[in-house]
Amino acid sequence: MKIGIIGSGHIGDTAARLFVQAGHEVALSNSRGPQSLKERVQQLGPQARATTVEEAAAFGEVVLVAIPLKAYGSLPRAQLAGKIVIDAMNYYSQRDGELDFQGHTSSEFIARYLSGARLVKAFNTMWFKTLGEDGKPGAPLDERLVLFIAGDDAEAKQAVSRLIEQVGFAAVDTGTLAVGGKHQQPGAAVYNRPMRPPQAREVLATL
Numbered sequence: 221m222k223i224g225i226i227g228s229g230h231i232g233d234t235a236a237r238l239f240v241q242a243g244h245e246v247a248l249s250n251s252r253g254p255q256s257l258k259e260r261v262q263q264l265g266p267q268a269r270a271t272t273v274e275e276a277a278a279f280g281e282v283v284l285v286a287i288p289l290k291a292y293g294s295l296p297r298a299q300l301a302g303k304i305v306i307d308a309m310n311y312y313s314q315r316d317g318e319l320d321f322q323g324h325t326s327s328e329f330i331a332r333y334l335s336g337a338r339l340v341k342a343f344n345t346m347w348f349k350t351l352g353e354d355g356k357p358g359a360p361l362d363e364r365l366v367l368f369i370a371g372d373d374a375e376a377k378q379a380v381s382r383l384i385e386q387v388g389f390a391a392v393d394t395g396t397l398a399v400g401g402k403h404q405q406p407g408a409a410v411y412n413r414p415m416r417p418p419q420a421r422e423v424l425a426t427l
């Protein structure tokens with residue numbers, strides 16, 4: 221599969237490596253432009269290329285967005301229309317400033333902004349080092365760590381779940397962008413707490 225990466229820092233770069241290892245092609249982008257990613261894509265090999273943000277969005281059948289949330293206004297809406305977009309972003313007011321989500325979760329807000337994109341909130345609850353080191357491709361699902369997913373598009377969620385499994389984690393669905401989006405926010409019970417599916421389901425059942 222072709223996967224665009226917008227934001228190639230801790231999370232974007234780690235996910236890109238995992239996607240390449242799972243056999244996918246990736247287009248990495250950041251705010252400074254493709255030249256700044258040249259060395260990194262050489263390390264990742266022929267399945268990786270460095271592109272502009274717009275090119276990464278156009279390239280991906282799935283596009284992972286992993287930039288500071290405050291920069292959402294620069295996302296290329298036209299190129300992301302119709303795409304499965306993975307929203308790995310979290311809102312931290314100290315970093316992102318005061319943003320008004322108009323009573324919605326940050327992912328609902330981004331989904332409205334990117335109208336037409338099929339948004340799934342995922343890859344946002346796990347520290348990048350855990351993501352980079354603790355995947356177990358091939359292990360039984362209940363023995364893997366969980367990456368939580370939320371979204372309003374069942375087919376898009378299935379596609380993202382498959383990707384999660386290919387890179388060695390188990391996908392657990394927290395619900396819609398409204399409900400699951402809240403369960404996956406910073407400070408929530410499953411946020412940044414590595415756990416396996418049985419525990420994840422137990423915790424979610426108490427919410």
Ligand SMILES: NC(=O)c1ccc[n+]([C@@H]2O[C@H](COP(=O)([O-])OP(=O)(O)OC[C@H]3O[C@@H](n4cnc5c(N)ncnc54)[C@H](OP(=O)(O)O)[C@@H]3O)[C@@H](O)[C@H]2O)c1
Pocket residue numbers: 226227228229230231232249250251252253273286287288289291294308309310311343344345346347348349
């Ligand atoms: N760090 C974690 O463990 C972790 C875990 C889960 C979720 N997250 C979330 O993932 C997002 C990224 O976090 P991170 O830790 O990966 O940040 P990071 O290491 O600072 O990387 C941010 C990346 O976004 C790029 N970027 C910034 N503004 C951009 C723009 N307008 N257009 C395109 N690219 C842009 C940066 O490019 P330049 O360097 O060229 O500016 C950089 O590649 C945040 O929302 C964070 O809350 C982080």
